[in-house]
Amino acid sequence: MSDRQPGLQPLARTRLYEQVAQQIMGWVAENDLTTGDRLLPERELATRLGVSRATVSQALVALEVVGVVAVRHGDGAVLTDASGSAKVLDALRAHAKRLPDIIDARDALETKIAALAASRRTEPDLAAIDAALDVMEADIDAGGRGVEGDELFHAAITAAAHSSLLEKMMQEISELILETRIESLSQPGRPRDSLSAHRRIADAIRLGDPDLAAAAMHHHVAQVSDVAILRDAPRD
Amino acid sequence: MSDRQPGLQPLARTRLYEQVAQQIMGWVAENDLTTGDRLLPERELATRLGVSRATVSQALVALEVVGVVAVRHGDGAVLTDASGSAKVLDALRAHAKRLPDIIDARDALETKIAALAASRRTEPDLAAIDAALDVMEADIDAGGRGVEGDELFHAAITAAAHSSLLEKMMQEISELILETRIESLSQPGRPRDSLSAHRRIADAIRLGDPDLAAAAMHHHVAQVSDVAILRDAPRD
DNA sequence: TTGGACTAGTGGCCTAGCCAATAGGTCTGT
DNA sequence: ACAGACCTATTGGCTAGGCCACTAGTCCAA
The missing domain is CATH 1.10.10.10 (Winged helix-like DNA-binding domain superfamily/Winged helix DNA-binding domain)
Structure with missing residues (x-):
């Protein structure tokens, strides 16, 4: 044949x-x-x-x-994924459809990532972060929601942490996060809020202050989770 | 939540x-x-x-x-590969052999897990945690290193966090963690130190204080990383 | 509006069978 | 003896046809 x-x-x-x-x-x-x-x-x-x-x-x-x-x-x-890159995702998705769980995981990973980024970032890392902020701002000014810039920003932060394992894990849940992200940025005024939150995170990372960066990221994730939970059924 | x-x-x-x-x-x-x-x-x-x-x-x-x-x-x-149960693990291992990365990931996950456990733990959860501590203490009193109790303890904490995604992620790196764990507990005096650290974490969780629990867990992970980093090459 | 029955479409899994590749033996001619 | 061709048992590759279970939509009765 x-x-x-x-x-x-x-x-x-x-x-x-x-x-x-x-x-x-x-x-x-x-x-x-x-x-x-x-x-x-x-x-x-x-x-x-x-x-x-x-x-x-x-x-x-x-x-x-x-x-x-x-x-x-x-x-x-x-x-489930036209790009064909996510393997573990399916197993995860089966066990973790629930929004709060995703937010918990995101908080755990990104808070640490922000702290690591603050202490390990290189000049190119900072440049990539700034570029992502620019993209997001331009998009928002043009009336967009800044989704792409948002993704770029978090990817840049993750890269700046220089931790392959954490990066791998972020990849695993990135698709899940994407859903909450779009959701959040669809709310009126949210893109601007998100942008300024990103700026605070970036500043802390530039300063090289891990605790401040972690706190800023934590606040940011909490901000996002606001929406997600509203959308979901009320819980305990 | x-x-x-x-x-x-x-x-x-x-x-x-x-x-x-x-x-x-x-x-x-x-x-x-x-x-x-x-x-x-x-x-x-x-x-x-x-x-x-x-x-x-x-x-x-x-x-x-x-x-x-x-x-x-x-x-x-x-x-072609007798790794047995670890499928994803190998992909991870390839990219993440370095101890510091494992510790970063562990810190990210377990710190959050401890905080969540403090706010979500149920009575059975607390009982499981206590049981793990008992096992560890008995083992150490008998001259052992308390490895099994150590594992039980962290598993109990993870379960108490009631977050399926975080639990899944912990599973993924648990085998990697195991290596550092055994390493650490092999040092003289370490089992006792570890046990008291566990006690502090358990107390914070019982009190329902997320920040305290997170801090205690972070300290514990840092304690473990001491050894691991010594063994590995120094890094930034 | 709710809830139950019905139905068409779809995947899950099975039985039974033939074809194709491999490894390892046996037979043959030198 | 030895090398090569040949056979054959074993094993995977793939097909055909079939029954059952699940899903979603529709319609009807309470």
Whole structure:
């Protein structure tokens, strides 16, 4: 079924399910599907690709393990991450849909990250932070919500902490955070508040004051959590 | 600030192939199989586990994608990495071998966890914490290093924080932490110091004082890091 | 408005089977 | 003896067809 080149390599035979998975992802890319979109039913994929349903199922298992897709019994397979970078995310998402938990985790990580950044930041780090602030300000001045600048800022801070493990962990929950972030910045006046909070954090980091940076970040996260909790059901 | 209601979660249903994969890895761990060892044939696995061969095949696809086994047509499935349960861990380990990073992450997570535990702990939580302390003390009195009690203690604190995401993250780095823990407790006098530090943390949590608990935990982690940093190369 | 029944669509898993690759033995000719 | 071809048991790859379970939507009755 597959054309091997007559060369003489160890013959990397590809399993059929890999090709199917690739086809599926290609189709996703072509049609600009994004998170939340639904794939074709297994049966249809099978007939369209000319393979058995079992093979399609294997491909979906692979994609599920990689974290690109979530297969839901009786419903279908939906994309969880079109970029395909988040692996652990799925496991996390299953256990941590609840907003407060996300905020707790974010507070834990980012507060420490801010403190570390204050003591470890280099000049390039500071430049990246400033650049992120500029992006955010420009966006807000233009009437935007500054989401992109917000992301850049936190990414810059995280990088400035120079801790690979913490960075890795932030990556893991970054997508979860993104939801709360957009939510928060959608509130009137919030982008400005957020920007000034960012400035205070940046200043503390520039000063090299870990405690001050931690406090500023903590305050910022608390500010964001305000909204998120309002949106969610009232709790204890 | 966060719902406890242990009663009604989205009911995480596990796919059969996941259970099969887990069983297989468990079997691998039990029999001390290492890289290069061969798994049982699919057909035998299927009959032994009471599932169809298709499901076993799905499990192997999953394990293959994760990188634990390599399935070879006509030959069998061989282990490529006998790490057993740690999948994510390895990715982390690759990027985060350095002790200081581990300590940073631990400080970030456990400090927050201690604070949350102080405000959320229930009576059973406190009982579990006390039990862990008892275990540790008994072990030390008997001449041990109190490693087990130490683990129990931190697990109890983590549980008392009632934050699934933070708990998940602690799990991810727990194995990495274990190394530093054993290292630290091996130093003369350390077990006693550690025990009293634990007591202070437990007291703060019982009092319901988040700041005090956080401070106590931070001090404890710093205490441990003393050793670890000495062992590792000095850093900034 | 609520809650129950029904239904169509979808994934989960199974049985049964044939094909293809591998490893390891056996047979043959030199 | 030895090297090579050949056979064969074992094992994975993939298909076909089927039944069951779950989900979501619809409609109807309380």
